[in-house]
Amino acid sequence: MAQNGSDRCEAAEPRTSRNTSDRHGATTPRGASGLGSGTPRGTCSDALLDAVRNGATGPELRDIELPTRFRAAFTRKDEVGIFEGHDDKDVRRSLHVGDVEMPELAPDECVVAVMSAAINFNTVWSAIFEPVPTFAFLEKFGRQGWYGARHDLPFHVLGSDGAGVVVRTGGGVKSWKPGDRVVLSPSYVDEEDHGSYDDGMMSETQLAWGFETNFGSLGEYCIVKANQLIRKPAHLTWEEAGSNTLCAGTAYRMLVGTHGARMKQGDVVLIWGATGGLGSFATQLVKNGGGIPVGVVSSDEKAEIVRSQGCEHVINRNDLDLGDQGLRHPKAGRRLGEEIRRLVGEDPGIVFEYLGRETFGASVYVAKRGGKVVTCGSSTGYRHEYDNRFLWMRLKSIIGSHGFNYHEAVEVNRLIGLGMVHPTLSKVFPLDEAGDATRAVQTNQHVGKVAVLCGATAEGQGVDDPALRERIGEGKLNLYRR
Template sequence: MQHILEAIQAGASGDELANLSIPESYRAAFVKRDEVDMFEGVESSEKDPTKSIHIDEVATPELAPDEVYIAVMASSINFNTVWTSIFEPLPTFGFLDRLARESEWAARHAQPYHIMGSDASGVVLQVGSAVRNWKPGDRVTVHCNHVDDQDHSAHDDSMLAANQRIWGFETNFGGLADLSIVKANQLMPKPAHLTWEEAAVNALCNSTSYRMLVSHNGANLKQGDNVLVWGATGGIGGYAIQYVLNGGGTPIGVVSSPERAQLLNDMGCEAVIDRRAEGYQFWSDEHTQDESEWRRFGKKIRELIGEDPDIVFEHPGRSTMGASIFAVKRGGTVVTCAATSGYMVEFDNRHFWMKLKRLLSSHFANYEEAWAANKLISQGRIHPIMSDVYDLEHVGAASLAVHRNEAEGKLGVLCLAPEEGLGIDDPEFREQVGEANITRYRTKR
């Protein structure tokens, strides 16, 4: 890959890049099929991604007609990277095997290794014979919706497709590598004012938050809405806060430390709840929730903004769903995309049905939503929430930091890019957007 890196750094044209040889193998971060039982009997919190993630050369797959090769300059860590690395809630090789049964091209994904990563920024090197909107030399970011456009169920909202998948989690050949193959309909223009690593951290979390809050497929945020955001400085929460502020709403951010509360204040979020300082215990034991704590939580929200929230941005799941359903206003919406504290949620249905509340599910974003979210990044209206950068050799350590909730926002990963700070194509616009806005999460570490 060194000759490809040198050509990109020298400003090679698209034609020049297209004529470069694609290597027979490339460096990647992956887990192994024959190690899926390595953590058997170990508590989830004690499972260590540094023991399961390998960095080594893998064979380069053949390019399908609707795909492109990209030189991955940078990627990032998502929770699905952690799930893949600790083989929870189940090993991802089952996903790859099901995909492999769909077609001759899909069969490439069933390998003894799984290359992870659901974010990337980079440069298109070669395109398949059916690709028409992208060409070698294009500087791109990648969204992770892997969808079969020949399936009729994909053509209203592709997230409803019967075989919709998340690239790098439910497919192989993900972004935590020096090279990747992606479908042409996963590509978006790289924001010109951002570095490779800043551009790489956005697509999955930013698009997820956009669909949950802004899209008509989500809560359909409108001006004046009050929005409670759990984990408000985290991977999706940090974008959610920006969307509420950008859309004329009032965010109420829930965090777990004074430092995180201050970060929200610096972003323009005035209503902040430090859940650790308040000492909320929504569960009195593992089977019983405490409604008096829901009421105390709701009272705190009203003290801050004077009324109940119109929307609750949910993703912790079991630990908070009961409180979320209780706290949202009569007729309000709880929108959920995950369950990081547990999948089996419980709530008091009386507070739900008698007050005509809505519980709405959301999962990543379709191409139009991802494109719209990326456009807002490109316009400098929404900013990266990257707090630190690792190199590819230390993906295990980065994944462990996310697993232990030690990381704020998103962690970038340098892949082919040899150092931070490269890839800025429009320094004048970067200055206009403001370094403080772009790097806020880094300066507040």
């Protein structure tokens, strides 16, 4: 429980043990396992959140009590297994929105009033309890002392991207204070792990915040370590600022940082899913860095978006005519390679890969002699098949890349703050519809990024530098929202 707190819903319905069914057939026990009453938005007051919305100063925010409960989107431990035997694992059944308890703050942590969060594919994995239920991560974390035990709960507040305002800081926090407007990095690193001093991602204890930890961004408040905070780009709205870091930082590490493919000027880079969360930022980074992006998309509409980002060479995968097997067809790599050479005259030196099973064989095939396939995920399946002759005999490399370190997160947000990389936000949902937002990502009914308004009351709030925004232009900032 939060120290010196007060119930935000003092007049709300008392906690009981009865169940209430949501519109997707799931049941949510009221008041059980640390959950609040599930009172709908608008029936409770939160003076601190209201003060944040009204632009209160840091000292004013410190003087307002921290609530003991807040609204958030979460999964439930007692619902693990609800999708067994179901072909359609609809995340709207497993994602609930209601009140949860505010945890005690550790000395190196901050409480952030979340104005907006974003949906990433790890939210989908959490909500379908695959490849393993994330409660296993929380249980493991819970064995590391009281700070970890706070996370091992019967509910899991999800979300690994967000933006908001710092409202509390732990006693050991030096560089941040209430009132600071920030975006959130999902890399959760233990500063006492020696590996983190070489590269935060090499720490054996590194975790994905909001996926392997509790109290993520999909709520009115979240709990973060101080080394997850980054200054908010001043020209962006809350929903724009909170939708970038996970995908933009991952793409930056894969392509630009010292731990990835280390792209150089003139490199031809094949980008799968060029209008997806990762691909949409990869396209910009390649173009800005003097590379030659070749984007792969699945429709003419998506092709037009990629071209509007400055990507001259675009392949509609449906035009490859590969039949029912699609990109797993034995000749897919050859057909794709022919199309790439037709467009740019050579094979790609780098393949930006995150789709996995469906595309990996073709990725290994099309990379040029000595080329690199850099991969950070497998959204179409983890078990890959490829012809190893094309790897070893042509001296190619596969580079595994996971997340990004704090420096890389700050660097890519600097590019965003300078207006050199732009948000790729396409849809915005209210917190009460977090399940629908996650379903849109699960079923690929989106381009770019999907955001969820948490503390912000409407879209368009949070801009601190309207002059810079005007210079950049709404056309670039809202390209994915046409």
